Amino acid sequence: MSEHPRTMRWNGDSHGWLTMIDQTLLPVEFKEIECRTVEEIWEAIKMLRVRGAPAIGCSAAYGVVIGLQTLADDADRKEFDARLEEVATYLAGSRPTAVNLFWALDRMKRVAAENQELAPKEMHTRLLTEAVAIEDEDREMCAAIGRHGAKLIESGTGILTHCNAGGLATAGDGTALAVMFAAAAQGKEIQVYADETRPLLQGARLTTWELQQRGVPVTLICDSMAGQVMKEKRVQAVITGADRIAANGDACNKIGTYSVAVLAKAHGIPFYVAAPSSTFDLSLENGELIPIEERLAEEITDGMGKQTAPADTNVYNPAFDVAPAELIDAIITEKGVIRPVTKENVRAMLEA
Numbered sequence: 001m002s003e004h005p006r007t008m009r010w011n012g013d014s015h016g017w018l019t020m021i022d023q024t025l026l027p028v029e030f031k032e033i034e035c036r037t038v039e040e041i042w043e044a045i046k047m048l049r050v051r052g053a054p055a056i057g058c059s060a061a062y063g064v065v066i067g068l069q070t071l072a073d074d075a076d077r078k079e080f081d082a083r084l085e086e087v088a089t090y091l092a093g094s095r096p097t098a099v100n101l102f103w104a105l106d107r108m109k110r111v112a113a114e115n116q117e118l119a120p121k122e123m124h125t126r127l128l129t130e131a132v133a134i135e136d137e138d139r140e141m142c143a144a145i146g147r148h149g150a151k152l153i154e155s156g157t158g159i160l161t162h163c164n165a166g167g168l169a170t171a172g173d174g175t176a177l178a179v180m181f182a183a184a185a186q187g188k189e190i191q192v193y194a195d196e197t198r199p200l201l202q203g204a205r206l207t208t209w210e211l212q213q214r215g216v217p218v219t220l221i222c223d224s225m226a227g228q229v230m231k232e233k234r235v236q237a238v239i240t241g242a243d244r245i246a247a248n249g250d251a252c253n254k255i256g257t258y259s260v261a262v263l264a265k266a267h268g269i270p271f272y273v274a275a276p277s278s279t280f281d282l283s284l285e286n287g288e289l290i291p292i293e294e295r296l297a298e299e300i301t302d303g304m305g306k307q308t309a310p311a312d313t314n315v316y317n318p319a320f321d322v323a324p325a326e327l328i329d330a331i332i333t334e335k336g337v338i339r340p341v342t343k344e345n346v347r348a349m350l351e352a
């Protein structure tokens, strides 16, 4: 099974640039783009060239490094800190739901606050070290999620997934897909059903591409077919990723995940969420408090460049929804498996 290509790659020292796979072009074209300004990083996140909660966080951390390059070498520390705040606030405005974005930006700001004695030049280098650490740790968390999750999967399991929680969404092997890659690597026979994931088709474009690249059997279905596939007993487990998980275990993920969780419950199929600790937001008591991104109407009326609804049609386009904790059988983290999903178990696992 081949390795996943790097979703992002830093080039050079703190005055370097970030290369990333432009995910809007897949699966037709595999192209890497170079981001050399903080505006290019912001645009790449906003337009989903880089997407998926952990990958957004990693890119934003590098975006902070890039945003500080414009500061003259003779800037004083006060100017450096003010610019850091400005850059972090700007990047935080790119997308609202994935908490990994804010987690990574906070971590970069904290490192600066804890190293006040460093001059701007040294601080800039230290921030690059932190961004690299965020990326490296994400890769390790993916591997650990894969190890823990694979224990839940028996050979012969059909697994349904929604959106793309794979290598493209992270710095490593993904979260939900890491479980599948790990199970397959152990020689377990699995069959993945990938929801196409309207409106932007991350499942059709990205999940099928990734699984095919790595030789894991995958069958693409329209989102509306999930119930039928479950009824036909083709699926014995559902595994998705998450963009933000509240303190009580309510998990926010790509729109349509809630429907899949309800369907899984109705068919007695375990519904698993796979996510690193950077995706948890313990400041929010429950999922209702998670900000849900609303995206442009054109994503629905003119998806993939083709008009599919009359002009001026009223559209509602929430990009995420929340699966309540009671519908989730377990959350697979890099620290272990949270089961049952309760506020107490979430806290205990994250503090472990």
Ligand SMILES: CSC[C@@H](O)[C@@H](O)C(=O)COP(=O)(O)O
Binding pocket: 048, 051, 052, 053, 054, 098, 162, 163, 164, 165, 166, 169, 170, 174, 175, 176, 202, 240, 241, 242, 243, 253, 254, 255, 319
């Ligand atoms: C490991 S990625 C987890 C989630 O970020 C993923 O499932 C998802 O919903 C991504 O949404 P996207 O809008 O493509 O960024």
